[in-house]
Amino acid sequence: MDEKKTETLAELEKAQENIRNKLALLPDLPGCYLMKNAAGTIIYVGKAKVLKNRVRSYFTGSHNGKTQRLVADIRDFEYIVTGSNIEALILECNLIKMHQPKYNVLLKDDKTFPYIKITYEAHPRLEVTRRVLKDKAKYFGPYPNAYAAQQTKKLLDRMYPLRKCGVMPKEVCLYYHMGQCLAPCEKEVDPAEYERITQEIQSFLSGGHEEIKKELQRKMEEAAEELYFERAKELRDQIMNIDAIMQKQKITTSDAKDRDVLGFAVDKGWMCVQILYMRQGKMVQRHASAFPFYGEAYSDFMSFVTQYYSDNPALPQEILLPDSGKDAEGSDKAAGETENGGDVLDAHSAAASLQEWLGVKVLVPQRGQKRQMVGMAVENAKVSLDEKFRLIERDEERTLKAAANLGQYIGIEHLHRIEAFDNSNIQGANPVSAMVVFIDGKPDKKEYRKYKVRTVQGPDDYETMREVIRRRYERVLKENLEMPDLIVVDGGKGQISAAVDVLENELGLFIPVCGLVKDAKHRTAQLMVGDPPEPVDLPRDSQEFYLLQRIQDEVHRFAISFHREQRGKSMVASKLDSIPGIGEKRRKLLLKHFGSLKKIKEASIEDFRPLSIGDKLAKQIIAALRDEES
Known part of the structure; x- marks a missing residue:
């Protein structure tokens, strides 16, 4: 339980530092931002006129309850720059539809932006729809303003006499008498006439609306001169609706292509x-x-x-x-x-x-x-x-400076190579240790080493530290490897003293050793150096302290992952070894053939025959594994 908490806190601190760095680099541009949780899942999508101002606002000042819950879950974010606010709006909708973020509650329904559709029928008609189907119809949009889409359809309905009814009536309706329908219910309509009307509507929705606007503008001015103000207002509203619906979009195209x-x-x-x-x-x-x-x-x-x-x-x-x-x-x-x-x-x-x-x-x-x-x-x-470059530059500058300043705090003139150790066991079972290496403040993973503890029985952290330090630096001396400028151990006075005793009294090496002490919440709390060890007054909000946190987090992560690996192997071995008739040779053969305990448990009796395992023993193996699970 504590191990999991330590890892989570370490990841939280790293995430917070990463967010601080990225906030400093946000552009003064419109776009969409995507907030992510610790698992990398997108939990919120938003849009902004100025990305820098909007995204920063989440991490400063006070918020209401909903926003507080959102901010508490954020561990990273990314953003997409757009050319305008309207593009950001449509992009936001598309991203929410795709990712279904946890905190976009109000936008998680099935609504999408509307399209204007010319149906593919013997007698076509105009529709406003939110679904694009492969039905040979012509779609235009989607559009951000649903009201304007409806109003433009009404305008087109008045301008072009396509049928308005969903089901063909038995006799002509009012639309025919108003000149807004060709009355296919009673009259034969030439398909060429439908083709002409469809082409005109298509031209209008594809950019030919400017000519229509000019005509409406002329009619509006005439109505105003003749004091028909209601008619002039109606025409003005139609012009505004056309402007709203025909806004050019780069984020969305009208041909529904991939x-x-x-x-x-x-x-x-x-x-x-x-x-x-x-x-x-x-x-x-x-x-x-x-x-x-x-x-x-x-x-x-x-x-x-x-x-x-x-x-x-x-x-x-x-x-x-x-x-x-x-x-x-x-x-x-x-x-x-x-x-x-x-x-x-x-x-x-x-x-x-x-x-x-x-x-x-x-x-x-x-x-x-x-x-x-x-x-x-x-x-x-x-x-x-x-x-990318600005983050690298900031990171390199801070890391190099932090490593140099840490050396000054400890009394080391040139701090280049740091080797850090951590031990891991559960009640003394499967004891292991791990070493990580940081060069100029950066991890050098090819230099990492794992150790299975050989001589220590039970949970004795001091003796484990002595064994691992002895094994590491005996090899350094024997193979003439590069010596570290500083050794970091996970712990306080006891661990430091154990490491110094082995180095100086057994190996004749005088390498500075420091210890990292954790607080009650398993967070790096204090740096101890010297013989006898004394605490170093290092500011908690400094880059030097953060470098120590990263070192402690990394060596702990590496040790824990190695311990889990060994513990998993031990559990597999014990489960199979407890079955009568299964020795080391057969255990290895089973694991090699099936790949895992789960697959062995799910196998049939016939699956064991290629391994020369009889039906009786196969039944015992399957029964033992299934009984253990239940």
């Missing part, structure tokens, strides 16, 4: 590729990859793209790529120029090759909505890459 939109940015020898996934015409997810590149930018970008799709069998209907020019790359020099001015990879030819290879449409859009979507992917790649 497409991937790619953009990239380069800086300091690194490239970030951003992929925006559009599904059913809506952006639902993104993927960012950052890596060093060594050649020409666009060529390396296309190399990444081809590798990505070669391993990706789920291809979209369409792929949008950036151009090979300055705007796509985001660097000072155009990607289409080398140092000596020579030509490099052409985006259009690269797209044609990719299209031929993948068998899907690949475009390099030059204008319009698709160009805007690519620009959004490029912008997100720039933001991601900039954030």
